[in-house]
Amino acid sequence: MKKKIVLFLCIMGIMAVLTGCASSSKEIYTPQNIQEKKAKKVADKFVKKVQKEDYKDIKSYIYIPDNTFIKDDDVSWYIERSNLEDIVGMSKKQIVLTNMEKDNTVIDDSDNNNATTRKLTYTTEDSEDYEIILVQDRNNDWKIYMPDIYVSNYKYKAEKNLTTYINGIEVTSDYIEKSNGVVDDNYTTYDIPFVPNREFTITSSDGFKENVTSNDSDVQIEKNKK
Template identity: 30%
Template sequence: MKKKFLSIMLIATMCISLAACGGKENKESSNTESSEQSTQKESESTTESEESAGNLSKSEQTAYDFISAIQKEDYEKVKEFLNVDTTYITKEDLEWLLPRTSYSDVVGNEMEIKDIVSSGGKTQDNISLKSGPASVSVNVELNDDNEWKVNCNEFYISDWKVKAPKGVTFKLGEVEAPKTLIESTDERWDTYSIPAVPIKEATLTFSSETFGDFELKTTPSTEEYKAILEFDEETANKIYEDVKKMMNDINAVYDSGKTETTDYKEFVSDLAAPDFINTLTDNVITQYTWNNSLNPKNIKVTQVLGRNDDEKTKPCFVYTTNTIAVNLRVEKKWEESHKDGSSTKVHGYFILEKTDDGVKLVNMDASNNPIKARNSMTRDW
């Protein structure tokens, strides 16, 4: 009887142990299944999100990413999306520009980008998007590398034309404009075409090998920009004095009885046209022989000043990298046989080469030529 009782107790203990093991296994199995189901749900959620992004066309995705970069104020990334050469556009430019464009409400906006609608263009597409209350439109275009890029004329001017005096180099901000950007040149100007510049005030530094640096500020536009490099007042006044001395030295040669073209060679620059010395000599002679019954002599230039003229722009400025243009008022006095003295005030326009000891003539305006002028018809100053 005692032996039978022990057998029953042993069997009962084994059953309890097996039940306990079975429960633990069921619990672990249940936990594993729950974990697997959770992982599966997360995976399905991720896959669903990826499929949502994948449902966008390439043009739509470009617009989406562009707006996302603006939201994050990632201006370097914004710059990468632009469909232009961004050599002359900085992230600081974009940081200043964006709050002043139609994208202003998107800057720093963390709301979801949604309601993406495409016009369906094959090589150019207009995409409309919403981010919170902000509705924006993005124009994208397929470039030569088969990449979708953003056109944004609110940010920049494309192919900005800058006319610089011939031979003068310049920098836009801190970036040099290489001579490869010169699209045309003539006697006076080199015309540059800058691929793209931000629509904000720009600093341009022009450098002449003869006259040094000139800094100008302007806001780029669709209009061609002409760089007038004006000398400061002190420099201009020295040039006017050089012109006065040159003109009086020319008259002194004539007063000494010399009238051959070779006699005036020292006043003519090597940059002048070959026949310019003939023009100069003829003008000097005309000055003395016009109405010569009055027997004019001792013609002196008494004053040379600058003159503002809308047509010729500034009174004293860089013409090319090694020449000067001067727009002048000239006063002359002389003696005549019938009276003690005469005088006149005339206008003049010279192109000059600056030398170590003064200036030399390169060219002059036939209609504004103070060398040959000698009459009592005084011009208004």
């Protein structure tokens, strides 16, 4: 009986060694202070949502100074084409934080030029590394920095007295471009701070509808002549 027990323990030991070799050899990173703990908490939740393809409210995790016209679908579309695409839907794959360090990424936001940033490295059980940049917003909340999700300062013109919409969201007078002394009696120019970095739809209260991208710089919306 003793020989059988010893043999069993030896086999279990060998299996444990083999399992250890198959998984990541990197150590799990332990946050060094309160801010690092907060950053890890946000990043952990984000990674889990990506693994589960749970994209509800996913845009709330992303650093976008004005996300009015960015939808969850725009964020998920980008994630599935980013460096994180390999962990999308891989909810059973073990992935842990193995490093966190200061990062020199310059944030494209004039109201948050000196933002604190961190680079986090997550490692899977098969030793694949995935880097995520986090940035503190103006409320000191940690957000995922993925600037390729959006394009800034998109402009288009609409005939006066027309209400326009981007992806079904009304473009209010807050987004009218300042005239700088130049007045157009027929058209209003809208300056949208951030739009999706993919095709989106502009519609109007008069029935206009057009699918555009941020590269379409000459969009002009006119009243429907009936």
